[in-house]
Amino acid sequence: MKYTDEQIRAFGLNRESIPAHVAIIMDGNGRWAKQRGIPRALGHRAGVTRLKEIIRFSSDIGIQALSLYAFSTENWARPKTEIEALCSLFVEFFNREFDELNENNVCIRALGDTSRFPAEVDRLIRNANQRTRDNTGLKLNIAMNYGSRDEILRAARLAAEEPGGVTAENFEKHLYTAGLPDVDLLIRTGGEERVSNFLLYQISYAEFVFPKTFWPDFTQERYIETLKTFSERSRRFGGLDNS
Ligand code: IPE
Ligand code: IPE
Ligand code: MG
Numbered sequence: 001m002k003y004t005d006e007q008i009r010a011f012g013l014n015r016e017s018i019p020a021h022v023a024i025i026m027d028g029n030g031r032w033a034k035q036r037g038i039p040r041a042l043g044h045r046a047g048v049t050r051l052k053e054i055i056r057f058s059s060d061i062g063i064q065a066l067s068l069y070a071f072s073t074e075n076w077a078r079p080k081t082e083i084e085a086l087c088s089l090f091v092e093f094f095n096r097e098f099d100e101l102n103e104n105n106v107c108i109r110a111l112g113d114t115s116r117f118p119a120e121v122d123r124l125i126r127n128a129n130q131r132t133r134d135n136t137g138l139k140l141n142i143a144m145n146y147g148s149r150d151e152i153l154r155a156a157r158l159a160a161e162e163p164g165g166v167t168a169e170n171f172e173k174h175l176y177t178a179g180l181p182d183v184d185l186l187i188r189t190g191g192e193e194r195v196s197n198f199l200l201y202q203i204s205y206a207e208f209v210f211p212k213t214f215w216p217d218f219t220q221e222r223y224i225e226t227l228k229t230f231s232e233r234s235r236r237f238g239g240l241d242n243s
Helices: 005-010 029-036 040-061 080-103 119-132 148-160 168-172 220-231
Strands: 021-025 065-072 107-111 139-146 185-188 207-209
Touching: 029 040, 040 065, 040 080, 040 220, 065 080, 080 119, 107 119, 119 139, 139 148, 148 168, 185 220, 207 220
Parallel strands: 021 065, 021 185, 065 139, 107 139, 185 207
Antiparallel strands: none
16 A cells, blocks of 8 residues: 555545455457557557556555456457467566566455466466465456356355355355455446456445446546545445435
8 A cells, every 4th residue: 555545535535435345347448449440459458558557556545455357258259369369468467567566565366267278377377376475465356267157156066065065154265256355346447337247246235337438548547536436325235324
């Protein structure tokens, strides 16, 4: 955490209304590229620039956990060339950003079965996870070959083998997000208003915000606006307003 309470107020935010866990469906890279008449891969590359900015700001403002949807179990349906371009970007991202993330005390984990990716991608994410597991700063979750239905079925199977069977505790400890707070804020950029198999169990009481902005244009300023929108929501969790 870098910012003081006063600096956070200068952004128009309050420490108390900062979500503990933010999940982002980073959508719209392809449409952003199409708008410019350039290849989709360049849209993904522009998206990585935003990714770095959003991770840094989340860490600096004291968000506990940030879960980013980078590749879904359904995204294997895309052309091989696009999947290859995304894999190259993953490799580049981990190679270039790892040291700075580690220095900033960020703890990295993958959500999803990364073994389906080329060995280098799988190795880089596993390595990043191992080397940052004791870091106490931002918990950065990168969803890669992630699908919530797969995650739920996997957790149910593993919980069934535990003594005590499928209790909430046994189930939750086998989710990829084990040990993290529930998602408070789900953001999907790009204008689509759907969840696309992301963190279905964890978003039970999340607030949803759907900015129209394509992901490569989702700057720190847009993120701050979204955090403000979140802070104005009245969350009741089934109860009644206190006011
Ligand atoms: C999201 O952007 C990134 C990934 C799915 C990897 P898209 O590639 O889905 O962009 P659009 O939705 O086609 O604009
Ligand atoms: C969701 O976006 C997955 C990621 C952002 C990684 P998609 O673009 O794949 O979702 P749909 O197909 O529009 O639902
Ligand atoms: Mg999309």
